[in-house]
Amino acid sequence: MPGARSGCGKSGARAFTVTALAGCLVGLVGGGFRWCLQEADRLRGDVVDAASGLGVAGLLIPVALTATGAAVGCLVAQRAPHAAGSGIQHVEAVWRQETGAHPGWLLPAKFFGGLAAIGSGLVLGREGPIVHMGAAVGSLAGRHGRLDAEDARLLHTALGGAGLTTAFTAPLGGLMFVCEEVTGSIRPRLVLMTLVGTVTSVVCARFMVGGAPVFEVPGTPAPPVWMLPLFLVLGVTGGALGALYSALVVRMLQWCDRRPARVPLSVRAACIGAVIGALLAVDPLLAGGGDPLSESLLTGGKLTAAALAIYLAVRFVAGPLSYAAATPGGLFAPLLALGALWGALAHALVSPVLPAGAASSAAFAVVGMAVLFTGVVRAPLTGLVLVVEMTGATTLLVPLLIACFASVLTADCLGSEPIYDSLRRRMLNHP
Known part of the structure; x- marks a missing residue:
């Protein structure tokens, strides 16, 4: 079988050499994209802070900023096939040989369109564009590196x-993503x-964004055994919430399709x-990819149960609405923020009956991130590994395993389709 080749011989040496060089380029492109988004976030924060001092008229500045960024992102995305949205569904379709790679204008469309849309404050993630750009680099490298058709598809x-x-x-999250989500x-x-x-991509990306975990989470001790049923319940409820979120993403796209x-x-x-910009004017944490909100919840930020519920409800709708704008942007980062909110809210609700120091809010937030990701994407090992690498919370492996199992089982029992299966079918039916 071609797919079972281990990589020996001249063809293997060529393939791995091309992979290493192309991985360096992915790291530079992806790291550059992350750096640009960090600068855009900082600039957006400065603009919102300055606008807040201008009274009622200043509220229009964030609205205009995000509306302009969304429009520009949409216009740029129209220049290349499949540039709108996450792009992960397109990577999966290429693997299944249901469509072509179309790498030509995809790289600049994803980079600049994603920078305009995500940088202006839409509730979208950076990972979708970077995954799609990485796959486009792989397609170009396979073509110019004179790899055979099978190795080019693998690359x-x-x-x-x-x-x-x-x-x-x-x-490890990237490896699990390829094996569990993309190829199965x-x-x-x-x-x-x-x-x-x-390996080569993450090494090269360090020159621009460093190599530290995304979230610096203080030490989270393993919760006592008697608390594990609580994490099982967190997984069940998170799986149901994930099924609802998946349905809302698809319904929002269908609703927007019916525009005149x-x-x-x-x-x-x-x-x-403009709608997301209004949220940005009210509270910057209601808009954007969600990393600042996740970091606050994971590092001891204290919000009341009512505030957590409001953030959860608003971002639960704002994420699918932003995705329907047809700009480049992913689902993962907003999902992780939603999961952190859900876990922190669950802790706020049960903490009055828990003994002091039984488990921190951060522990519930970490598990909530993996749970909601699993309920939507239906890739439990990817979600677990990704969250552990992002937070360093290795002490929570047992609660994570229990909660992710419950989440995926619940979403399956509710008949929810994995989100990228839905988006891939939609992409193929609406080229």
């Missing part, structure tokens, strides 16, 4: 995993190519951006 997929690694500084299989040659690509034909996509995107 496209492997460097998509390298893109996820770059987005979250999570090498473990092929020795693909595993080796993915490892080479993830005379209304351009960019106008629709601007209207959505």
Whole structure:
């Protein structure tokens, strides 16, 4: 079988050399994208702070900023096939040989369109564009590196995993993503190519974004055994919430599809951006990818149960609405923020009956991140590994395993389809 080749011989040496070089490029492109987004977030915060001192008229500045960014992101995305949205569904479709790679204008469209949309405050994640750009780099490298068709397909997929690694500084998460989510299989040659690509990409990305975990979480001791049923319940409820979120993403896309034909996509995107911009004017934590909110919840930030519920409800709707703007942008980062909110809210509700020091809010937030990710994406091992690498919370492995199992089982029992299966089918039916 071609997929079972281990990588010996001249073809193997060529494939791994091309993978290493292309992985370096993924790290530089993805790291550059992350750095640009960090600068855009800082600039956006400065603009919102300055606007807040201008009274009622100043509220219009964040609205105009996000509306403009969404419109520009949408216009840029229209320049390349499949540039809108996450792009992960396109990577999966290429692996299944349901469509072509189309790498030509995809890289600049994803980079600049994603920078405009995510940087202006839409509730979207950086990982989708970086995964898609990584896969595009893999496609171009396979073509110009004179790899055979099978190795070129493996490289496209492997460097998509390298893109996820770059987005979250999570090498094992990128490997699990390729094996569990994209391909649903473990092929020795693909595993080796993915490892080479993830290692080189994360090393090169360090020159721009460093190598520290995304979230610096204080030590979280393992919760006592008698608390494990609570994490089981957290997984069940998180799985149900994930199924609802998946349905809302698809329904929001369908609802926006019914816009009058005379209304351009960019106008629709601007209207959505204006709504998110209004949220940005009210509270910056209600908009954006969600990393500052997640970091606050994971490092001891104290919010009341009512405040957590409000943030959860608003961002639960704002995420699918932002995704419907047809700009480049992913689902993972907003999902992780939602999960952290859900875990922190669960802790706030049960903490009055828990003994002092039984388990911290941060522990519930970490587990909540993996639980909601699993309920939506239906990739429990990827979610678990990704969250552990992002937070360093290795002491929570047992609660994470229990909660992720409960989440995926609940979402399956509710008949919820994995979100990227839904988005891939939609992409193929609406080219």
